[in-house]
Amino acid sequence: MRLNLVETTDPRVYDDAVRNLPITSALQGWGYGEARRQLGQSPARYLIQQEGRTVGALQLLRKRLVPGFSTLYAPRGPALESLDLLPGVADAVKRVARPTDALLKIEPPVPFLATDTVTLPDSYGPFRRADTEQPEHTIIADLTRSEDELFAGLHSMARRNVRTAQKLGVVAGRDDDFDAFWEIFTATNERAQLGAFPRAYYETMLREGNAHGGEAYIVLSRYQGRALAGGFFLAMGKGTYYLFGGSVRDDRVTEDGSPLKDAKAPDAFYWNAMLDARQRGYELFDFWGIPRVLDESKHSYGVFKMKLKFSEQRVWYPAYDLNLNPAAPAIVKALRWRKTQNNLRKRGSAEDVL
Helix, strand or coil: CCCEECCCCCCHHHHHHHHHCCCCCHHHHHHHHHHHHCCCCEEEEEEEEEEEEEEEEEEEEECCCCCCCCCEEEECEEEEHHHHHHHHHHHHHHHHHHHHCEEECCCCCCCCCCCCCCCCCCCCCCCEECCCCCCEEEEEEECCHHHHHHHHHCCHHHHHHHHHHHHHHEEECCCCCHHHHHHHHHHHHHHHHHCCCCHHHHHHHHHHHCCCCCEEEEEEEECCCEEEEHHHHHHHHCCCEEEEEEECCCCCCCCCCCCCCCCCHHHHHHHHHHHHHHHCCCCCEEECCCCCCCCCCHHHHHHHHHHCCCCCCEEEECCEEEEEECHHHHHHHHHHHHHHHHHHHHHHHCCCCC
């Protein structure tokens, strides 16, 4: 089974292929690659063809390491007709890789249920199981159910909090106020000691993610006009992905000086984001990242508990590496060391956030 990678510079042709493939992700969309260009990474987009027919699409991000070496990365990709094509993708990438490309990392966008009875594949042809770059563990929700079924499936606390928000007049939905999102996102990162990219990265993703066939959008939850919770979504095909967001504390007071009631803005945000996605025809809602190891003392545990209130469907998205150069094993070790040092510098812990 010989596959060929045909490079394309037409964003609409490329995104049309990504959008319509059954195994796909918004991170394989053109807009995500343009945002990554802001970080010094070079995206290349290919149609995967077999006997002249398009059977997949592949966005490769080339990351320069040190002079003479680079890596290739397919974020939540490639997009494919079938996972059976992956061995052929390996051979096809080898034919277009540069001599400086030492390693290829892929993250096939097929979720595996996180249960004791599910065994994750150790390999796909020459690809071998490896660390992911995107969150490996996440929670997803099936939006093909009716609104009543979705609401009944929420944790009782989530249902109660959503009703409270509605009674208090909380308004949640799509919103064009990027500054309000940025304030929430920045405050959340500072509170949780998380890292963030420059603002231009998110602005580029918002603009380019909407330009060629996918969607990038913001959902905010407001109480008495002030945005208290929100998130940034990237969507493609049948799925939408909650990539960034958070909440802020409401420090306002009433006329008599007493604190405002807790409006449950985060719960309203999650619920209305799910409803918005369902109403627009999306079938998969990805809450994007929960901890590998649960630790109640860490911020990530609270994030996990919040997401779990809205869906209990925990899944894995494993990653796989393909060595393109004899130096690949040493480079993998060096990248792991660099990531550990970044974690220590930013958060005082060698552990990954998720």
